[in-house]
Amino acid sequence: MSTVPLRYRVPWKKIVVYALAAVFALYLLMPFYWIFAMSFMHEVDAVSVPPQWIPEHPTLDNYLSFLRPDAGEALVGGRAIEETPFALGNSLVVAISTAVLNLVLAVPAAYAFSRLKFRGGKVLLIGYLVTRMVPSVAIIIPFYLMMRSLGLLDTYGALILSYLTFSLPVTIWVLKDFFRAVPRELEDAARVDRCGWLRTMWEVFLPVAAPGLVAAAVFSFMTAWNEFMFALFMTSTKAAKTMPVVAANFATDMNTQFTLMAAAGVLAVLPPLVLVLVFQRLLVQGMAAGSVKG
Amino acid sequence: MTLTDTRRAYLLNTPALVVLLALVAYPIGYSFWVSLHRQNLKRPKAVRFIGLDNYLSLWQDPAFLGSLRTTGLFVLVVVAMTVLLAISLALVLNETFPGRGVLRSLALLPWAMPGVVNGLMWRTIFDAKTGVLNGLLTSLGIIDSYQAWLSSPTGAFFLTAFAQVWNTLPFAVILLLAGLSTIPGDLYDAAKVDRAGVFQRFRQVTLPWLLHPLLIVLILETMNAFKAFDTIYVLTGGGPGDATDVIAVLNIRTALTYTDFGLGSAYAWVITLITLVVSAGYVAALYRKGSFEL
Numbered sequence: 001m002s003t004v005p006l007r008y009r010v011p012w013k014k015i016v017v018y019a020l021a022a023v024f025a026l027y028l029l030m031p032f033y034w035i036f037a038m039s040f041m042h043e044v045d046a047v048s049v050p051p052q053w054i055p056e057h058p059t060l061d062n063y064l065s066f067l068r069p070d071a072g073e074a075l076v077g078g079r080a081i082e083e084t085p086f087a088l089g090n091s092l093v094v095a096i097s098t099a100v101l102n103l104v105l106a107v108p109a110a111y112a113f114s115r116l117k118f119r120g121g122k123v124l125l126i127g128y129l130v131t132r133m134v135p136s137v138a139i140i141i142p143f144y145l146m147m148r149s150l151g152l153l154d155t156y157g158a159l160i161l162s163y164l165t166f167s168l169p170v171t172i173w174v175l176k177d178f179f180r181a182v183p184r185e186l187e188d189a190a191r192v193d194r195c196g197w198l199r200t201m202w203e204v205f206l207p208v209a210a211p212g213l214v215a216a217a218v219f220s221f222m223t224a225w226n227e228f229m230f231a232l233f234m235t236s237t238k239a240a241k242t243m244p245v246v247a248a249n250f251a252t253d254m255n256t257q258f259t260l261m262a263a264a265g266v267l268a269v270l271p272p273l274v275l276v277l278v279f280q281r282l283l284v285q286g287m288a289a290g291s292v293k294g
Numbered sequence: 295m296t297l298t299d300t301r302r303a304y305l306l307n308t309p310a311l312v313v314l315l316a317l318v319a320y321p322i323g324y325s326f327w328v329s330l331h332r333q334n335l336k337r338p339k340a341v342r343f344i345g346l347d348n349y350l351s352l353w354q355d356p357a358f359l360g361s362l363r364t365t366g367l368f369v370l371v372v373v374a375m376t377v378l379l380a381i382s383l384a385l386v387l388n389e390t391f392p393g394r395g396v397l398r399s400l401a402l403l404p405w406a407m408p409g410v411v412n413g414l415m416w417r418t419i420f421d422a423k424t425g426v427l428n429g430l431l432t433s434l435g436i437i438d439s440y441q442a443w444l445s446s447p448t449g450a451f452f453l454t455a456f457a458q459v460w461n462t463l464p465f466a467v468i469l470l471l472a473g474l475s476t477i478p479g480d481l482y483d484a485a486k487v488d489r490a491g492v493f494q495r496f497r498q499v500t501l502p503w504l505l506h507p508l509l510i511v512l513i514l515e516t517m518n519a520f521k522a523f524d525t526i527y528v529l530t531g532g533g534p535g536d537a538t539d540v541i542a543v544l545n546i547r548t549a550l551t552y553t554d555f556g557l558g559s560a561y562a563w564v565i566t567l568i569t570l571v572v573s574a575g576y577v578a579a580l581y582r583k584g585s586f587e588l
Contacts, residue, residue, distance in 0.1 A: 051429035108306035118303035142321035226408035
C-alpha cells in the first residue's frame with residue numbers, strides 16, 4: 001500500500017498527454033507555418049543557411065507580384081505568375097458552381113432516401129456508393145475524348161461535370177443522413193395547415209436541414225477546389241486552369257523561386273482552410289455521419 | 295396526386311441518376327472500348343481494334359509491373375503510418391486538457407491542404423540546398439552536412455509516403471475520435487476497479503470498440519493511398535528513376551505525355567478492377583457487421 005498521499009503522486013498520465021499533444025501540435029503546424037513564413041520572405045532570406053524561422057525582412061512583394069501583369073517578364077516562372085490571378089478566379093467559379101449543382105441534384109435524391117420506402121432503394125443507394133469508388137484515372141481518358149467532341153476542353157464546363165462524378169455520390173450520402181435527423185412531425189404539421197408539398201419542402205424542411213446543406217456544399221466546394229488530376233488533363237490556358245494546376249507549374253519549373261511558390265501555395269490553401277476552420281463542427285459531424293455509418 | 299412512394303422516389307432520383315449514368319457509367323464503358331484499341335493521340339489516323347492485346351502486354355510491361363510493386367509498398371507504408379499516428383492522436387484528443395480545442399483545429403489543418411500544395415510544401419522542406427529538414431537536423435547535430443533526400447530512391451520513397459500521411463491523417467483521426475466518443479465511460483471505471491493498467495484497459499476496452507471505425511479507416515485509407523497522385527506528382531514526379539512511380543502517376547504519364555490512350559485505358563481498367571474488389575470487400579465487411587445502415 002502506498003504511503004504517499006494522492007496529491008503528491010507524479011501525474012504520469014498528464015505528462016505523457018501534454019508531451020504527445022505538444023509533439024503533435026508541432027508536427028501538424030510546422031510544415032504549413034514554414035511555407036506561410038516563406039511567402040513573406042525575400043528569396044535571399046528564404047534560401048539562407050541556417051533557415052530563418054521568422055522572416056527577418058518581411059515583405060509583401062511575392063503576393064504583390066501576382067497583381068502586376070508585367071511582373072512575370074522580370075521574374076523566373078513568369079507564366080505561372082501571370083496566370084495566378086486568373087487561376088484563383090477560375091477555381092472560385094468552378095468550385096462554387098460544383099457546390100450549387102451538387103445541392104440541386106442531390107437534395108431531391110437524398111430527400112427520397114430519407115422519407116420514402118421504395119423498391120430498389122437499397123440497391124440504388126449502394127449504386128451511388130460504388131460510383132464514388134471508381135478511381136478518377138478510370139474515367140479521365142474517356143472524359144477527355146467526350147469533352148473534346150463536345151468542344152468543352154479548357155472550359156469550366158468540363159471541370160464542373162467531371163467534379164460532379166465524385167462529389168455527387170458523397171453529397172447524396174451526407175444529405176441523406178442529415179435529412180433523416182429532421183423530425184417528420186414538422187412536415188406533418190405543415191401539411192395539416194394545408195401547406196402544399198413544395199411549400200412544405202421549401203419553407204419548413206429545408207430551413208431545418210440547413211446545417212446539412214451547408215456541410216454538403218462545403219464538402220463539394222473543397223473537393224472541387226483541391227482537385228488536380230482532371231484539371232491538369234483538361235485545361236491548357238488561363239481560360240480554365242485552376243489554382244492547383246498553376247501552383248504545380250511553380251514546382252515543376254526548373255528555376256523555381258521558392259518564395260513565389262510559397263505565396264501561390266498559401267493562396268491556394270486559403271479558401272479551403274477558412275471553410276474548414278469556420279465550419280469545423282459541422283464538417284466533422286458530416287464526415288463522421290457519412291462514413292462511420294456507411 | 296396518386297403517385298406511389300416508389301414512383302415518387304425514382305422521380306426524385308432521376309436528375310442525379312441521369313447525371314451519374316452519363317458521367318460515370320458511360321465513360322467507364324467507353325474506356326473499356328478504347329482499351330481494346332491501339333489508339334494514340336499523336337497518330338489519330340492509326341486507331342485500330344486489337345482486342346485484348348493491351349491487357350496481354352501488361353504482363354510483360356516492366357513499367358506497369360514495377361509500378362504495381364511500388365504502389366503496393368506505398369499503400370502498406372502509408373496505411374501503417376497513418377493508422378499508428380491516427381490512433382495516438384485520437385487518444386490524445388480524447389483526453390481533456392487545456393488547449394485541446396486548438397489541437398483539434400490543428401488536426402484538421404492538413405485536410406484543407408490541396409494535394410498539390412502539400413507537395414509544394416514538402417518540396418521546400420526536403421530541398422537539398424535550402425530545406426528546413428536539413429537546417430533542423432544540422433542544428434540538432436544529427437547530420438553534419440546537407441543531404442539530397444529526394445535524390446536517393448529509398449529517401450524519396452519514404453519521404454513521399456511521409457508527406458502523403460501528413461495530408462490524409464485528419465480523416466482517420468476524425469473517424470477514430472468519433473469511435474472513441476461512443477465508448478461508455480463506466481467501462482473504464484469498471485476496469486480501474488479491476489486494477490487494469492493503462493495498456494490492459496486499451497486492449498480490453500478501447501480496442502474492441504475501435505475495431506469498427508478502424509476497419510473503415512483501414513479500407514478507406516487503402517483506397518486513398520492506392521489512388522495517390524497529386525502530392526507525388528509535385529514532389530517527385532515518380533522519380534528518381536521509378537522509385538515513386540505509383541500506378542496513378544504512371545497512368546497519367548502514359549495518357550498525358552505519351553498520349554497512349556489505348557494502353558492508358560487498359561491500365562485504368564486494371565486499377566478500377568482492383569479498387570472495386572477492395573471496395574466490395576469493404577461494403578461486404580460492413581454489411582456483415584450489421585453496421586451498414588441504409
